[in-house]
Amino acid sequence: xxxxxxxxxxxxxxxxxxxxxxxxxxxxxxxxxxxxxxxxxxxxxxxxxxxxxxxxxxxxxxxxxxxxx
Numbered sequence: 001x002x003x004x005x006x007x008x009x010x011x012x013x014x015x016x017x018x019x020x021x022x023x024x025x026x027x028x029x030x031x032x033x034x035x036x037x038x039x040x041x042x043x044x045x046x047x048x049x050x051x052x053x054x055x056x057x058x059x060x061x062x063x064x065x066x067x068x069x
Contacts (some may be wrong), residue, residue, distance in 0.1 A: 004039045007043065008043060010028060011066055015066075015069070016068070018050075018054050019067070021033055021036040043066065044066060048064050048068060049068055049069065052064070061065050
């Protein structure tokens with residue numbers, strides 16, 4: 001499974017809750033945060049995913065988060 005597929009499946013599983021790139025990185029055991037950031041930006045170009053500044057439901061910090069809608 002590619003990193004993009006892993007991020008996509010994780011966000012679908014967490015739906016409708018928004019998750020930040022840092023928490024995605026930790027949850028999936030990715031080596032660097034930029035992997036998650038690149039993939040969430042890519043997913044946000046589709047109609048299924050929304051990316052905006054909001055509260056992450058895991059770490060409760062206000063930052064860029066992505067959610068499956």
